[in-house]
Amino acid sequence: MRSETLHVRTGSSPRVHDLTRDCSRFVADEADGLLSVFVPHATAGLAILETGAGSDDDLLAALEELLPRERRWQHRHGSPGHGRDHVLPALIAPSITVPVLAGQLQLGTWQSICLVDTNVDNSEREVRLSFLPG
DSSP states (O other): OEEEEEEEEOOSSOEEEEOHHHHHHHHTTOOSEEEEEEOOOTTEEEEEEOOSSSHHHHHHHHHHHHSOSSTTOSOOOSSTTTHHHHHHHHHSOSEEEEEEETTEEOOOTTOEEEEEEOOTTOOEEEEEEEEEEO
16 A cells, blocks of 8 residues: 655635545556545545536535534534534545546546535645555
C-alpha cells in the first residue's frame, strides 16, 4: 500500500473542492487496484459528483436546507450553527473508494472526487490518499 496526505485550504465559506486531479496524479503510475480517499476531520466529508455545472453549488444549497446554520444544535462551540458541521459526516461520508485500472481512475464522464467542507472555523484540511494494489 502507498499513501500520501494532501493539504487543502478551503477558505472561510462552505466549499466543494475538486480533488480529482490530485487523485489522478497519485494513481498515474499504478496498475490495477483501489484508491481510498479519507478525510480525518469531524466536520468534512467526501462526495463523487459533477462539478462546474452547478451541482456543487446545488449540494451546498441542499445541505443548507437540511442542516441550517442556526442555534438549534446541541453542539455549540465555534461560530453560530457550527453544530451542523458535526452532523455533516453522517450524510457526506468521510471516505470513498474508487477502482483504478492501468493507472486510471474508473470514474464516469461527469464524476469528480470532491471534499465537502461546510466548517467556516477550520480552513486547513488534510485528505489521505491510499492505493491498494489489486
